[in-house]
Amino acid sequence: MAQQQLPQISRRPWQRYLAELIGTFFVVFGACGAVISNSASQGAVTLLGIAFVPGLMVLAMIYALGPVSAAHFNPAVTLAFASARRFPWKHVPAYLIAQATGALLASLLHQALFGREVAMQVNFGAHIPALWVPAASAFGFEMIYGFLLMLVIMGVATDKRIGGPIPGLAIGLTVALAIMMGGPISGASMNPIRSLAPAVFAGGQALTVLPIYLIAPTIGAALAALVYEALRDGPHHAQSAPADLV
Secondary structure, eight states: OOOOOOOOOOOOOOHHHHHHHHHHHHHHHHHHHHHHHHHHTTTSHHHHHHHHHHHHHHHHHHHHHHHOOOOOOOOOHHHHHTTTTSSSSSGGGHHHHHHHHHHHHHHHHHHHHHHHHHTTTTGGOOOOOOSSSSHHHHHHHHHHHHHHHHHHHHHHHHHHOOTTHHHHHHHHHHHHHHHHHTTTTTTOOOOHHHHHHHHHHOOTTHHHHHHHHHHHHHHHHHHHHHHHHHHHHHHHGBBOSSOOOO
């Protein structure tokens, strides 16, 4: 008996863009919300919670929305995929706008729900290097964490042999691991838009150091994507992210 052909999936671009907006909203809402909640509750969330909330949120959003948009939720990831020719450049602006919109909505809701006074105690969850960390060192740390995350993403998202629960688990746990390592040092952003949104609402020092978190993870992610392409065992197992987007 001939094997039954599965129907071809045809998504409209706006569906992918909306998925990126929703996913990025929840990633930033969870990540920054955990930092604000930890401050408001005198440390009840703990560093472990601050690390695992965004990691688990990324995992959940990958499972929920990955089939729609490939679950970038991060401008550095989108630009790195495009640099490695795993994502069409023509869709990059719309993905970045969707991600920015979702992130800014998350910080806006933090102001509305927590109140500005409470959220400002931790600058809306914005990233600021520890006092003992020079700016150059913070830049280096953030570039390394961005490289680490993107290397894992390339491995699990652009190889046809990897499927099922593996991508979500691998990426979510990498996010949590990086925050546990780098949270007390430079914050371990890995995601420029997760740093931008709270900094816009907090202002002050959060905006002063923002270039570190916009540039370093993006450079690290792009380098990781290019390195992985150099390591790839031929094109026959490779796929784009999303695999059906042209």
